[in-house]
Amino acid sequence: MSLSSDSTAAICETSVVLPANLHARPAGKLAQAAARFNSTILIEHAGKSVNPAGILAVMGLGATAGTTVTIRAEGEDAGAAVETLAAVLHAAE
Amino acid sequence: MTQSVGIVLVSHSAQLAAGLRDLLAQIGSDSVPVQVAGGTEDGRIGTSYDLILKAVSAADHGTGVVIVPDLGSSVLTARTVLEDHPRPDVLLVDAPFVEGALAAAITASTGADLSTVATAAQEARHVPKF
Numbered sequence: 001m002s003l004s005s006d007s008t009a010a011i012c013e014t015s016v017v018l019p020a021n022l023h024a025r026p027a028g029k030l031a032q033a034a035a036r037f038n039s040t041i042l043i044e045h046a047g048k049s050v051n052p053a054g055i056l057a058v059m060g061l062g063a064t065a066g067t068t069v070t071i072r073a074e075g076e077d078a079g080a081a082v083e084t085l086a087a088v089l090h091a092a093e
Numbered sequence: 094m095t096q097s098v099g100i101v102l103v104s105h106s107a108q109l110a111a112g113l114r115d116l117l118a119q120i121g122s123d124s125v126p127v128q129v130a131g132g133t134e135d136g137r138i139g140t141s142y143d144l145i146l147k148a149v150s151a152a153d154h155g156t157g158v159v160i161v162p163d164l165g166s167s168v169l170t171a172r173t174v175l176e177d178h179p180r181p182d183v184l185l186v187d188a189p190f191v192e193g194a195l196a197a198a199i200t201a202s203t204g205a206d207l208s209t210v211a212t213a214a215q216e217a218r219h220v221p222k223f
Contacts, residue, residue, distance in 0.1 A: 035203035
């Protein structure tokens with residue numbers, strides 16, 4: 001990796017209070033959205049941290065409506081990744 | 094966008110395979126070619142060489158096919174089909190039926206290649222349900 005791409009790397013983080021349980025459908029949407037980014041992304045809930053590209057791991061978090069999920073991304077598209085995944089979680093029904 | 098990797102669900106039961114296909118479509122993989130080979134050709138519980146062969150052919154859109162078997166003779170019959178029609182781009186995976194198929198379908202829907210889809214299915218075994 002070149003120095004210039006290192007310098008554009010960013011770390012972004014945001015938290016979302018879930019409007020609905022993080023069940024199969026939103027977990028699937030999250031996995032599909034996460035695949036579009038190059039950044040390393042983690043979804044954190046109640047002390048557990050998983051890669052959102054894995055739908056089963058996301059469902060395994062057992063995150064329910066009203067609880068908080070934190071999205072953390074590191075890489076050149078970290079900002080867009082966090083924003084997009086947060087939007088997916090906000091739209092969960 | 095290139096066509097995604099295809100998935101074949103092999104089950105002893107036509108309803109089990111069809112129900113799983115419905116579930117995969119609901120969870121956001123309606124862009125993925127998912128074919129079923131469930132039960133025998135005359136509608137009984139069992140597995141069918143010909144149904145598997147047809148399903149693989151129908152699921153194949155040029156980027157490979159992952160076969161997810163339920164258990165037992167689904168594995169054996171699928172193996173026999175692959176022995177008779179050996180292809181490097183058709184893989185039988187050792188994975189839990191529901192979770193493996195779901196992980197494979199979601200991964201395929203992102204445009205992932207054959208080995209990534211197969212790995213996603215196989216890794217499903219190691220992900221706790223809760």
